[in-house]
Amino acid sequence: MSRKLITINQVKDYVGQEVTIGAWVANKSGKGKLAFLQLRDGTAFFQAVAFKPNFIERFGEEAGTEKFDVAKRLSQETSVYVTGIVKEDERSKFGYELDVTDLEVIGESQDYPITPKEHGTDFLMDNRHLWLRSRKQVAIQQIRNAIIYATYEFFEKNGFIKCDSP
Secondary structure, three states, X not given: OOOOEEOHHHHHHHEOOEEEEEEEEEEEEEEOOEEEEEEEOOXXXXXXXXXXXXXXXXXXXXXXXXXXXXXXXXXXXXXXXXXXXXXXXXXXXXXXXXXXXXXEEEEOOOOOOOOOOOOOHHHHHHOHHHHOOOHHHHHXXXXXXXHHHHHHHHHHHOXXXXXXXX
């Protein structure tokens, strides 16, 4: 399969085009013939919508139903390639969504310990490598990065030299 692989922060440049996004499943919901997949790839969060009749039309009854069932069974933090048409949608909190035409599971995640609920500090510290993927922690890291970058830039522009002592 030939892919136009993009990152989530690029979707606005591909409205109306079929693209593939490599991402992790941050959350999912759905009912009946619809599955809503909230995806993240390190650049942003995004919603992909899988509609069972679209899968059946593209792959046939049996294969289409199987593909859709895979979409409904995805667990949190499973890595996927999701292919679809980028659409502008004001109802989406992201402003855009992906109308899924194909889905490929890259790596399935089992028993992801940090689900959207309250956890104690000890538990979160024991699972810090996973906790850092949460929206709040990503936002904190982005702010820290901007502050550190601005500080380095200021000192560089003013003739300072960074030195790391032994």
